[in-house]
Amino acid sequence: MMTKHLVPDTTAAKIRGGVGEGQVHDSAHKHVTGEAIYIDDMAEPAGTLHAYLGLSTVAHGKILSMDLSEVEKAPGVVAVLTARDVPGVNDLSPTGLNDEPVLPEDYVQFLGQPIFAVVAETREQARRACHKAKIEYEELPALIEPGQVDLTNPRLVTKPLKLTRGDAQQAIASAPHRIKGQMNLGGQDHFYLEGQIGFAIPGEDMDVTVYSSTQHPSEVQHMVAHALGVPSHAVTIEVRRMGGGFGGKETQANLFAAIAAIAAKKLNRAVKIRPDRDDDMTATGKRHDFLIDYEVGFDDDGNILGVDFSYAARCGYAADLSGAVTDRALFHCDNTYFYPAVHAVSKPLYTNTVSNTAFRGFGGPQGIVGAERVIEEVAYALGKDPLEIRKRNFYGTSDRNVTPYHQTVEDNIIDRLVAELEVEAGYKARREEIARFNASSRIVKRGIALTPVKFGISFTATHFNQAGALVHVYTDGSVHLNHGGTEMGQGLNLKVAQVVAEEFQIDLEQVKITATTTGKVPNTSATAASSGSDLNGMAAQNAARQIKDRLIDFAADKHGVPKDQVVFLPNRVRIGNQEIPFADLIREAYMARIQLSAAGFYKTPKIHWDRDKGQGRPFYYFAYGAACSEVSIDTLTGEYVVERVDILHDVGRSINPALDRGQIEGGFIQGMGWLTTEELVWDNKGRLRTHAPSTYKIPLASDRPKIFNVKLADWSENVEPAIHRSKAVGEPPFVHGVSVLHAISDAVASVADYKVCPRLDAPATPERVLMAVERLKTAKNL
Incomplete structure (x- = not known):
């Protein structure tokens, strides 16, 4: 009742x-x-088998012979899978370019590429059996570093993008001041706490259920269906939670789900596959590292008149998501700045390394780093505070609000955000105090930087929205x-x-x-x-x-x-x-x-994009923010400490302020790690040398800023009718780590009385900081 x-x-x-x-x-x-409960915590059905991947030992080569007889005889081994065991399409390419095999048949294209899989009664048995393989290669020339690639005629993994507005070359040529430079910007490993894993349980007829640690269940469904040669309705993908993803589980989970599913259907038993951290880091893609070439023309006041950018990215052996990643890098080469004339091109380079993939920001952070380097160059050339140059070039009124891709910026709040943070962080007084400190301190130098963020929100592939x-x-x-x-x-x-x-x-x-x-x-x-x-x-x-x-x-x-x-x-x-x-x-x-x-x-309404013309509205709206970081460096060792960070960030009307603050804090730390400590190193054979926590340094709790203030811009709301007028918060805060890079640069610049741009490459490891200090000392004495 x-x-x-x-x-x-x-x-x-x-x-x-x-x-x-x-x-x-x-x-x-x-x-x-x-x-x-994560996938590896789930109760295993009776008879569950375990798979492990056998990896290539050369960066580029033709497979002459593959003797797996000793592998098959190893204790506990039930089956060994090769390319011949893929019943459907031997391809996992998310873009349909047919360039990413489940298991290669004739050629390997990076050191660590999975070439066979062992299925055994236990994971340890499968892992040990992999090392008994005898594979003979005809080694071929390998391109490892972007610097080895002929950038005038490179091999590309996908079609490049070009953005133009106005005549950039004419604007630069006629400008009172011109600067040309290059920046080497490193990649980043996702370092999720839960590694890649797939757990497949066969059903009747064609059916299979796969528990996958993936950010894209539908893509994994389609990839597994293609590999099995069955309709998508026969494959069910389930995800309760992941122990971190950061983009590393958008496409990279495909392989592990496919191997588990192929083995499960072949043997009619449940199969789980989980690689060691070393093999996970070796065999899965990372954030793209970039070689950024730039040229800028500007006037005596620091107004940018024209820019020309080239963003060359190490994409690896297959396209994966490199086209969209390098596109988004160009979409953010302006950050918060209006360029009267601009020309920007992407170069998604083929290299004999693992195929790089999505990572928090999806190329946007790399684009913004290029924009901020240009600002820094102009500031040091004119002897001005970089913040003054930033504010002078902000997007503004109707004649200064069109991006390089011809989208009108209609929701600009960067002036207010930066003005508020400048006051709340005490930027001006602290900058003056730091200058006085550096003048009297011979060894330890301090630096400060306040950097803005404008980040476009939407998938640039319109159909994903x-x-x-x-x-x-x-x-x-x-x-x-x-x-x-x-x-x-x-x-x-x-x-x-x-x-x-x-x-x-x-x-x-x-x-x-x-x-x-x-x-x-x-x-x-x-x-x-x-x-x-x-x-x-x-x-x-x-x-x-x-x-x-x-x-x-x-x-x-x-x-x-x-x-x-x-x-x-x-x-x-x-x-x-x-x-x-x-x-x-x-x-x-x-x-x-x-x-x-x-x-x-x-x-999502309103969005449209014509890639061939380089014009449209790829983003529904923009999220904004600003960060002010202060550091101290030891000029004898290059070591540094992040003393204080203040962040003011725009999330519109927050759905959950507690979660949003957590995303901002975590994003900043991850961005700081990318630009300071997380260095990926390949040797000349193509072997990843930084493949474990012992050799790859993510930020520790002790690396967090001594003072860390995070505030939401609670006066902001989304001008678009997004969910409860909130704004996205996952990726934009990552870019606040740029403020640490520029604070370090500011400290280094003090060595030469702020008259020379340090041109720090990233990550700005203590070694690079020390070399920059020595370089500027030499320049000062010339």
Whole structure:
């Protein structure tokens, strides 16, 4: 029986955990106690087998012979898979270029390329058996470093992009000042806590279920289906959570899922594959490193008149996502700056190294680093504060608001953000104090930099800007939610649950999100491009509103009131002058055969892009931010300490301020690591030498800034009707790490009285800092 009562005064009542409320990550307690279930924690069915990959030992070569007889005889080995065992299409290329085999047949193209797989009773048996292979190669010439490539006539893995507006060469040639330079910008390993893993369980007929640590379940589904030679409906991919992804599990999970699935169907037993950290780092792609050539023309006041950029990227042996990554680098070669004339080209270079892939920012950070180097060059050439040059060249009014790709910047707030941070961080006074300190300090020098961020939000491949969700309301008023996004620690599931709770006006604990599965929401886009909350939040909201509209129609009709008198209040519904609990309305609707389930959908409006013309609106909106960093360096060793960081960041109307602050803090630290300590090194044979925590240095807790202030620009809201007027927060904060690089550069520049641009390459390791100091000392004495 439905409970009814008169309407009380409920103006102060709120649901628990709605939109705008800071909520702790729904699995946080499980993460710290070890209760969170990852794929390797799942109970294994009886008879589960384990696979391991055999890797190539040359960077480029023809396979002359492959003797795997000793591998097959090794203890516990059940099967050995080669290219001949791929029943369908032997290709995992996400772009359909047919350049990335599951297992190569005739040629290997990088050292560490998987060329066979061993399936054994235990993982250790499979791992040990791999080393018994006898493979003979005819070694071929290998291109390892971008510097080995003839940039005038390079081999490219995909079609380059060109952006032009105005006559850049003429503007540079006629400018009062001109500077030309080059920057070497390193890559980065994803270093997720949970490595790559695939766990396949065969079903009847063609069916297979794969538990995959992936950011893109639908792509893994399609790749596994192609490799097996079966329709996509036969393959189900499930993802409950990942222990980090950062882009490294957007396409790189394909291989591990495919190997597990092929072995499972061949042997009709469950198969799991999980590589060691060393092999994971060797065999999977990374952030693209770039060789950035730039030329800039500017006037006496520091106004940029024209720029010419070339972004050459080490892409590896296959295209993977390199086309889109290098495109986005060009999209961000302006950062927050208006260029009256610009010419920019990408060069996605073929090299005999692992195929590089998506990484937080997806090329955008590399583009922004190039823009900030140009600003730095202009500032030192004119003897001005780099912040003055930055502010002078910001996007502005109607004659200064068009990007190199011809999108109009309509939501610019960078002036206010930077002005506020400049005051709150005490930038001017600190800069003056640092100059005085450096003048009297012979060994230790300090530096400060305030850098801005403008980051475009949307997939640059327009068709990816769509999402689906499935919402069920059960008769007790509880809600089941499933969407196409994946949870990798960033709190996406919690944010989407908050959106649904807000729609129904029920407490957050009434909403349960289940594992992402291709069997519930099909044809999903990757959880990437900072669009997880934007896309999936809107799709879930759409589904909830469909159900809500049905409930309103039902209640209005049953109680004989206008629809506008049916109002959802915290955990109850007002119908005319009565209120009933939410669960009671749901039960009554069920008895009246009202559908309490809906599939939601959303596609991002307004965006369009013509790549051939280099023009369009690839981004729905921009996210902004600014960071001020202070460092101290030891000029005798090159070592440095990050003393203080202040960040002011724009997330629009935050759905969950606690999660957003966490993303900003973590993004900054990861960006700082990329530009300071995380160095990838290949030897001349193509062997990755930094393939483990012992040789690859991510930031430690002790590397965090001594003072670390993070603030949300709580006055901002998205001018576009994104989910609750919020803005994306995953990738833009990563770029704040650029402020540390430029603070180090500022400290180095003090050695030569700030008259010479240090031209620091990144990562700015202590060795590079020391070499830059010595270089500037020499320049000062000349």
